[in-house]
Amino acid sequence: MNTPSQLIVPLRALAHSRSGDKGNRSNISVIPYHPDCWDLLLEQVTEQRVRALFEAxxxxxxxxxxxxxxxxxxxxxxxVLD
Incomplete structure (x- = not known):
């Protein structure tokens, strides 16, 4: 059983995103639906995690x-772009 500190929630449930590209560079914005989620996103949505998601x-x-x-x-x- 998950305790609140172990609860796994998909990012899309807490924030929306937009993306774009220019040349060989991609940018991705992440904006929480509610400001109360900001600190959690700061902690969890890091450069290292984004790098891991785009490792391929x-x-x-x-x-x-x-x-x-x-x-x-x-x-x-x-x-990251061809």
């Missing part, structure tokens, strides 16, 4: 940019 694309660099006043973050993945 072999990004040379994953950078997370925080926009705390908007409760949003943007990830830039370098060298």
């Amino acid at each position: 694309r072999r990004p040379s660099l994953v950078t997370r940019y925080l926009l705390p006043r908007l409760h949003a973050m943007n990830f830039v993945l370098d060298d």
